[in-house]
Amino acid sequence: MALPGYAGSILYVDLTQGKIKKESLDVELAKTYIGGAGVNNKLACEISPEVNPLSTANAIIIGTGPFNxxxxxxxxxxxxxxxxxxxxxxxxxxxxxxxxxxxxxxGYDHVVITGRSDRPVYLKIEDDDIQLHDASDLWGKDSFETTDILRQRYEPCSVIPISQSGENLVSISVTHIDKGGTVGSGGLAAVMGSKNLKAVVAVMGTKGITVAHPRRLRKIVDEVLSRVNSYHKRPEMMMGGAMTMTSGWVPEGVIARNSSVLIPYPQDVKEIQAQIYELHKRSRKKIACITCPMADKDRIDIAERGMTIYDTAIMAERAIMTTSPAFGHSDSASPLDRYAEALSYFDLVNRYGIDRLYSFHGLADFVITLFEDGIITKEDTGMELNRELSTILKLVKITALREGFGDVLADGAVATARRIGRNAEKHLQNVVKGQFVTLDPRLSALGPMEFAQLTYPGRCFGVAGAMGAPTYSPGWPLPELIRQAQRCGVPEEAMGRIFTQDSFNPGRLAKHAEDFYCLFNMLGLCHRLYISRFYSVDILAELYSAVTGIEVSPADLKVASERAWNLWKLLNYRAGFDRKDDEPPEIWFHPLKGVDRGYPLMDYFHTTALTKEDVERLLDDYYEERGWDKRNGIPTLGKLRQLGLDSFAGKESVGDG
Structure with missing residues (x-):
């Protein structure tokens, strides 16, 4: 019998052999690694670190947590x-x-998919009926079309599809779950495409899960919902979605030309923003993930343009501009035109499955800048490169289809620069682990979210450093940062290392933010700001105890999170990632050029300019806070022993420090 909160099984699918195997979820595995990201990490230890990502031996590991x-x-x-x-x-x-x-x-907590089918297929999971169906009729369709067709066949169901970018093994491909939440930055869709796997369909089953203490759970949930319902921004969010939350976050301009200049917004940007926000509310139909009380995802219907689009969360600053943060803004278009053009861009990248935020924005700006500077020409690209919407849309299409110059772009920024040659790599700036920095600290200041872009294993992702609103918009009073740190489980003994009377150490704080973030990924809980703000590590411990019947303290959960994070770090070290991959981009230490002033890298409170040596010291502090070796940025043997991971120690452990 499964533990309360768990379905109790792991499903293994071998696409090469067409074999399906079901194994019981080991109780000790669940207790030790909680679920979700934690158990996924343990299962991934079976994958060779040398495996080719597009080979049959690579695995796609799908994991749920006890809260799901x-x-x-x-x-x-x-x-x-x-x-x-x-x-x-x-x-x-x-x-x-x-x-x-x-x-x-x-009945499944995790799914492990390996191998490669000899023809396009989709995997359908419905109770004990697990089938691989022919997907030849779906091959070549975009992700939204695929989802619509599969819903017609199996509703109620949930669909993780791929579009043409995944079929063409584009490394900057992503996809959308149920036409809503983006998933797969780093090329998940390409891995699915390499396996001839068009989609995974989870049909609503009949088994369900049990909860150890239903009344206790209901009491805690009621308290959380009471706080949600009294949140002052919730009524407006029901109309405006994510744009409500981000309407005050619009920066001074758009970073462009390989992260070297700031193109200012028009002087009437606030008025434009307000008009677009009203358009957005009037055109929006809210979409919520299951159990979400905030409904931040969007369906937008613009009758004046005959448009209907879906997006995971339309942010205010994106809709002000013609297309995206890489390409500046329209000088004369009406708010309706700006909004419609932005939506047409969002719709195209969503349907083709291109990662617009962490890859395509910066990549398009990179090659357009090279073209503007004469480093590449029409002879190289087959087309004029400029910052007009029509050009951007064409680049999206040819990248997804690997047509012409799009084949050069399809494998991301680093591969593009190498294929171009001519010292193009020297012009590639603001890239960490192959992805573009999205939170440039020269514009926002160096807080824990900006810092976490360096230390997140495997990619550039700053949200792992979030601890409430003060980390999303630097400059809040220090007492509020301290309050958020306490909510997120920073132990009292660490507070003195992190906070001084008038400042704090973003490197040390980022470690604890990552621990809190990782818990959400282990439990199956959304970590977006307008959900995570209602939870503390104390509440998470109470919820886990009520769901599973396993009594844990906040400190117990924090140790479990550290265990999962350290194991994940080891997986990536074995794949070749260490401190060199956590280094800050050199461009951070050159002021961003504005119209009438420069924007140097500053501390969170904008009181002190930071040098490369300062950031290197913060990296040292981060590793020390984690118990990792400062020389190479990996866990020490002592840390692994402390977390019960000493069986994973090998040449990557560095002694008893």
Whole structure:
């Protein structure tokens, strides 16, 4: 019998042999690694670190947590681990929708997919009926079309599809769960495409899960929902979605030309923003992941343009501009035109399955800048490269289809620079682990989110450094940062190392933010700001105890999170990643050029300019806070022993420090 909170089984699918195998979820495995990202990491230890990401031996590991399938608000996240074709790392993707609870309703906590089918197939999971169906009729269709067709066949169901970019093994491909939550930055769709796997469909099953203490769980959930319902921004979010939360976050301009200049917004940007926000509210139909009380995902219907698009969360600053942060803004277009053009771009990248935020924005700006500077020409690209919308849309299409110059772009920034040659790599700036920095600290200041872009294993992802609103918008008073740190489980003994009377250490704080973030990925809980703000490590411990019947303290959960994070770090070290991959981009130490002033790298409070040596010391502090070796940025043998991971120690452990 399964533990309360767990479905109780792991499903193994060998696409080469067409074999399906079901194994019981080991109770001790679940207790030690919780679920989701934690158990995924342990299962990934069976993958060779040398495996080619697009080979049959690479595995796609889909994981749920003990909160999935319960009444806990925001318990919709599914975690997917695979070796990335973008950079060779063991990277994580997470997304919402209905996939995680539907998978558990059929009796499975995790799915491990290996091999390669000799023809296009999709995997359908429905209770004990696990089938590989022919997908020849779906091959060549975009992810939204594929989802619509499979829904017609199996609703109620949840779908993780791929589009043309995945079929063409594009390394900067992503996909959408249920036409909503993005998942797969780092090339998940390409890994699926390499296996001839068009989609995974989780049909709502009949098995469900049990909860150890239903009344106790209901009491805690009611308290959380009471706080959600009294949140002052919630009524407006029901109308405006994510744009409500981000409407005040619009920066001074757009970073462009290989992260070297700041192109200012028009002087009337606030008025434009307000008009677009009203358009957005009028055109929006809210979409919520299962159990989500905030409904931040969007369906937008613009009758004036005959448009209907779906997006995971339309942010305010994106809709102000013609297309995206890499390409500046329209000088004269009306708010409706700006909004419609932005949506047309979002819709195209979503349907083709291109990672617009962490790859394509910066990549398009990179090659356009090379073209503007004469380093590449029309002879290289086959087309004029400029910052007009039509050019950007064409680049999206040819990248997804690997047509012409798009084949050069398809494997990401580093591969593009190498294929171009002519010292193009010297012009590639603001890239960490093959992805573009999205939170440039010269514009925002160096807080824990900006810092976490360096240390996140396998990719560049700053959200892992989040601890509430003060980390999303630097400059908040220090007492509020301290309050958020306490909420997120920073132990009292660490507070003195992190905080001084008038400042704090973002490197040390980022470690604890990552621990808190990792818990959400282990439990199956959404970590977006407007969900995670209602949880503390104390509440998470109470919820886990109520769901599973395993009594844990906040400190117990924090240790489990550290265990999962350290094991993940080891997976990536074995794949070739160490301190050299956590180094800050050199461009950070050159002021961003504005119209009438420069923007140097500053501390969180904008009081002190930071040098490369300062950031290197913060990296040292981060590693020390984690108990890792400062020389190479990996766990010490002492840390592994402390976490019960000494069986994983090998040449990568560095002594008893």
């Amino acid at each position: 399938g319960t009444i806990i608000p925001g318990s919709s996240e599914v975690m997917i681990l695979y070796k990335s074709p973008l950079n060779g790392a063991f990277t994580y993707s997470c997304g919402g929708g209905r996939f995680a609870p539907f998978l558990k309703s059929s």
